[in-house]
Amino acid sequence: MLYRQVYEYVVNQIERGDWNAGEKLPSVRQLALELDVNRLTVFKAYQHLKQEGKVEVKEKSGYYVASRHKPQVESDDSERHWKNKLSEIQRKPAIYQFSTAIIDPNLLPNLFLSDYVKQVFDIYPKLMGTYSTAQGDEELREHLSRYMVRKHRLQLTASELLITSGAQQAIDLIARTYIRPMDAIMVERPTYSAALDVFRAYGARFFAVDITPEGYDLEKVEQVMKQHRPRFFYMNPTFHNPTGYTVPSAQRKQLVELAERYRCLLIEDDAFNDMYFDQPPPPPLFSYDTEGWVVYIRSFCKYVAPGLRICAVMGRKSVIQPLISSKSLADNGTPLVNQKIFLHYFESDRMQQHLKKLRIALQIRRDIMEEELIQAQAPDWQWVSPKGGLYLWIKLPDGFPVTPYLDECLRQSVSFIPGTICDPMNAIDDRIRLCFSFVNESQLREGVRRLVTIARHF
Amino acid sequence: MLYRQVYEYVVNQIERGDWNAGEKLPSVRQLALELDVNRLTVFKAYQHLKQEGKVEVKEKSGYYVASRHKPQVESDDSERHWKNKLSEIQRKPAIYQFSTAIIDPNLLPNLFLSDYVKQVFDIYPKLMGTYSTAQGDEELREHLSRYMVRKHRLQLTASELLITSGAQQAIDLIARTYIRPMDAIMVERPTYSAALDVFRAYGARFFAVDITPEGYDLEKVEQVMKQHRPRFFYMNPTFHNPTGYTVPSAQRKQLVELAERYRCLLIEDDAFNDMYFDQPPPPPLFSYDTEGWVVYIRSFCKYVAPGLRICAVMGRKSVIQPLISSKSLADNGTPLVNQKIFLHYFESDRMQQHLKKLRIALQIRRDIMEEELIQAQAPDWQWVSPKGGLYLWIKLPDGFPVTPYLDECLRQSVSFIPGTICDPMNAIDDRIRLCFSFVNESQLREGVRRLVTIARHF
Numbered sequence: 001m002l003y004r005q006v007y008e009y010v011v012n013q014i015e016r017g018d019w020n021a022g023e024k025l026p027s028v029r030q031l032a033l034e035l036d037v038n039r040l041t042v043f044k045a046y047q048h049l050k051q052e053g054k055v056e057v058k059e060k061s062g063y064y065v066a067s068r069h070k071p072q073v074e075s076d077d078s079e080r081h082w083k084n085k086l087s088e089i090q091r092k093p094a095i096y097q098f099s100t101a102i103i104d105p106n107l108l109p110n111l112f113l114s115d116y117v118k119q120v121f122d123i124y125p126k127l128m129g130t131y132s133t134a135q136g137d138e139e140l141r142e143h144l145s146r147y148m149v150r151k152h153r154l155q156l157t158a159s160e161l162l163i164t165s166g167a168q169q170a171i172d173l174i175a176r177t178y179i180r181p182m183d184a185i186m187v188e189r190p191t192y193s194a195a196l197d198v199f200r201a202y203g204a205r206f207f208a209v210d211i212t213p214e215g216y217d218l219e220k221v222e223q224v225m226k227q228h229r230p231r232f233f234y235m236n237p238t239f240h241n242p243t244g245y246t247v248p249s250a251q252r253k254q255l256v257e258l259a260e261r262y263r264c265l266l267i268e269d270d271a272f273n274d275m276y277f278d279q280p281p282p283p284p285l286f287s288y289d290t291e292g293w294v295v296y297i298r299s300f301c302k303y304v305a306p307g308l309r310i311c312a313v314m315g316r317k318s319v320i321q322p323l324i325s326s327k328s329l330a331d332n333g334t335p336l337v338n339q340k341i342f343l344h345y346f347e348s349d350r351m352q353q354h355l356k357k358l359r360i361a362l363q364i365r366r367d368i369m370e371e372e373l374i375q376a377q378a379p380d381w382q383w384v385s386p387k388g389g390l391y392l393w394i395k396l397p398d399g400f401p402v403t404p405y406l407d408e409c410l411r412q413s414v415s416f417i418p419g420t421i422c423d424p425m426n427a428i429d430d431r432i433r434l435c436f437s438f439v440n441e442s443q444l445r446e447g448v449r450r451l452v453t454i455a456r457h458f
Numbered sequence: 459m460l461y462r463q464v465y466e467y468v469v470n471q472i473e474r475g476d477w478n479a480g481e482k483l484p485s486v487r488q489l490a491l492e493l494d495v496n497r498l499t500v501f502k503a504y505q506h507l508k509q510e511g512k513v514e515v516k517e518k519s520g521y522y523v524a525s526r527h528k529p530q531v532e533s534d535d536s537e538r539h540w541k542n543k544l545s546e547i548q549r550k551p552a553i554y555q556f557s558t559a560i561i562d563p564n565l566l567p568n569l570f571l572s573d574y575v576k577q578v579f580d581i582y583p584k585l586m587g588t589y590s591t592a593q594g595d596e597e598l599r600e601h602l603s604r605y606m607v608r609k610h611r612l613q614l615t616a617s618e619l620l621i622t623s624g625a626q627q628a629i630d631l632i633a634r635t636y637i638r639p640m641d642a643i644m645v646e647r648p649t650y651s652a653a654l655d656v657f658r659a660y661g662a663r664f665f666a667v668d669i670t671p672e673g674y675d676l677e678k679v680e681q682v683m684k685q686h687r688p689r690f691f692y693m694n695p696t697f698h699n700p701t702g703y704t705v706p707s708a709q710r711k712q713l714v715e716l717a718e719r720y721r722c723l724l725i726e727d728d729a730f731n732d733m734y735f736d737q738p739p740p741p742p743l744f745s746y747d748t749e750g751w752v753v754y755i756r757s758f759c760k761y762v763a764p765g766l767r768i769c770a771v772m773g774r775k776s777v778i779q780p781l782i783s784s785k786s787l788a789d790n791g792t793p794l795v796n797q798k799i800f801l802h803y804f805e806s807d808r809m810q811q812h813l814k815k816l817r818i819a820l821q822i823r824r825d826i827m828e829e830e831l832i833q834a835q836a837p838d839w840q841w842v843s844p845k846g847g848l849y850l851w852i853k854l855p856d857g858f859p860v861t862p863y864l865d866e867c868l869r870q871s872v873s874f875i876p877g878t879i880c881d882p883m884n885a886i887d888d889r890i891r892l893c894f895s896f897v898n899e900s901q902l903r904e905g906v907r908r909l910v911t912i913a914r915h916f
């Protein structure tokens with residue numbers, strides 16, 4: 001990965017105008033000396049820059065800053081400005097929004113929560129003037145740890161819990177704490193693309209294992225752990241994003257044992273644990289963790305109050321402590337207001353009633369989406385019906401041109417997530433993720449019909 | 459800075475047990491090949507590890523993992539786990555809290571704000587279920603940009619504004635966006651220590667210029683910019699933290715010109731602009747920025763509603779766009795709830811009335827602190843009376859033992875910030891920062907008396 005640093009160094013020099021268009025670059029040998037790296041590294045960086053047209057080669061003379069190079073452009077799509085590709089697609093306007101993994105706000109207890117908010121300010125009159133600690137409000141951590149102990153029968157204290165601003169921040173803090181450039185990271189294929197974006201930005205190299213309806217190939221998992229010593233395995237074993245698959249119970253304990261044996265952290269991202277349809281999912285991998293090899297990201301807030309952005313990260317002290325330091329540098333703690341509002345709703349009875357209703361509402365939306373796909377006779381589309389979560393992972397016919405299809409769908413106000421951006425290798429080009437949780441029931445039907453109609457033209 | 463990466467790589471290998479105590483390390487040549495770096499780099503890293511006792515050398519045989527090396531310890535004080543030193547001191551319990559740069563919640567309009575909150579939920583019934591964009595709520599950005607245009611007569615549109623979760627996050631996003639390892643960064647001496655912690659974590663090398671009651675030595679500023687080409691100059695020119703100094707008007711325009719000439723961003727951190735005592739401070743440097751060389755961090759929330767953690771970052775599109783991408787990766791946007799609550803209070807008339815009262819209250823506290831210091835006849839303590847902000851920057855007699863003094867003060871429930879942690883060179887050992895904004899008036903008197911009494915014993 002070092003060559004990328006050299007690459008960035010050169011790009012920076014050019015963009016800030018220290019090296020101007022047409023100017024000769026330092027020789028490979030010169031720059032290698034200056035930056036204290038191997039010549040081969042500089043050579044690789046120069047080759048990369050040449051391919052991108054940022055640098056030109058003149059025979060027997062050396063490397064030059066390309067004359068057509070424009071100064072820093074906003075739409076710079078190079079790897080230099082790390083982007084959250086998922087959120088870029090989600091930002092596009094669409095009436096039939098199947099890209100956003102968000103629950104329809106109409107299904108959430110908004111009005112009821114607003115009442116709670118008013119109570120909260122009566123209980124804590126100085127809430128607006130008070131900071132939280134970096135680790136998070138103790139009252140909330142106490143409550144969440146007791147909840148987890150009760151519900152999943154696991155060992156947990158409030159000191160083993162960190163409150164973050166959403167799961168995105170949890171992933172980012174884990175990456176900044178545990179990834180150093182050159183580090184190997186293990187991921188599922190496919191996986192949550194915003195996590196890939198974050199890991200990439202910290203300089204990770206990826207090793208992927210496929211996820212299937214039956215879970216992982218454990219031999220393959222062990223092989224990667226043994227051979228590449230990944231710093232962690234980022235996984236989403238329950239109602240997996242984007243596939244909806246759930247890693248079976250039998251594999252979970254074994255995965256924790258593998259993690260211990262090969263000293264590889266498991267980052268268990270569990271955002272939809274409560275969003276099951278027929279029966280609850282198997283216990284989290286975290287419930288088998290005694291030695292501190294699991295970091296458990298449990299964002300309850302997606303289906304309670306997404307607007308509050310409250311997420312809990314759990315783990316033994318050895319893994320949580322460094323994360324608290326990172327959180328302190330990142331923003332000095334999640335706002336106390338949000339934590340207190342969340343707490344007071346979360347401990348109410350209404351919360352469990354809300355969850356029951358929400359599960360049914362989501363199951364109905366899944367059924368409608370599947371029904372419409374079947375009725376519209378989507379040409380050769382296949383999927384495994386998910387037992388929880390928010391999406392269908394659709395297999396399109398081989399060779400189907402997903403990119404122009406997405407462009408056309410967006411033009412006609414339907415959005416979805418293409419498989420490629422969920423793939424660390426950018427190669428899954430015959431899949432799309434459809435999220436059934438955001439649009440209402442009649443829009444769901446119309447949106448699916450449009451999707452299928454447009455597909456027929458490709 | 460590359461040697462630090464090699465250093466960290468080795469430490470990681472040892473800590474995760476891949477290389478065990480007593481085991482032979484790869485030779486310098488071997489590791490240089492493996493990591494694709496210069497041998498000298500590996501050598502430097504091994505020397506550093508040797509000095510720290512993590513690695514031992516056996517004559518004519520090579521480097522070995524030190525046998526006394528313990529596996530990952532929590533209280534690890536090495537540079538590996540980056541820490542926010544300031545927040546560590548502030549976390550210590552103390553009745554006479556002179557370390558926290560926070561305004562006494564009793565001076566803030568909490569009750570009034572709580573009423574506003576209730577209104578906000580009536581206006582936006584689905585607020586709890588809605589995400590903000592990564593850049594921040596458009597209504598809030600529109601409002602803040604109009605406010606800035608009106609107040610400081612500068613050019614600004616809503617698209618040139620990014621909402622972050624507090625100034626700490628703004629600093630962190632700027633660092634992660636603009637600092638690459640090996641980059642030179644310019645800072646004031648002394649400066650805000652949590653910013654130093656963040657910059658260090660991203661691998662910056664520091665170049666410092668002194669700040670005095672008269673501002674900076676501009677020749678020195680130019681010299682550093684010319685010689686070291688710093689990526690940015692992090693500055694806090696108005697009621698500076700920790701000194702309270704304000705860079706005079708005459709220097710401000712010149713600084714922006716220097717920034718343009720040497721293509722060095724100015725990061726203008728302006729958290730206490732409205733907290734002046736007799737007259738408003740000079741216009742921000744940002745008001746002279748036309749070419750996009752100033753990033754303006756304006757945290758209004760410290761004196762409005764700190765608990766909401768709303769901060770605005772402003773700059774021309776070329777500097778704001780990359781920050782939005784980073785914000786998207788970091789947490790996908792500040793919670794909308796907080797932004798809407800802040801907005802509705804900020805646009806009220808009560809806000810300006812509140813500010814007027816608050817300025818007087820803070821001025822009274824400054825006067826009390828100075829009065830008590832004079833009455834208690836603090837032995838040889840000197841300071842420049844601040845014209846705004848929250849602190850006194852006290853010069854103690856030469857050779858005064860600040861560290862044992864702080865320990866004793868903490869034991870007696872008085873806290874302050876020692877100068878060393880505000881110094882990029884860790885050398886300012888005869889200064890302390892006393893914050894007069896947090897404790898109430900009678901505690902202020904008692905706290906200062908204790909400070910002085912304890913000092914007499916040293």
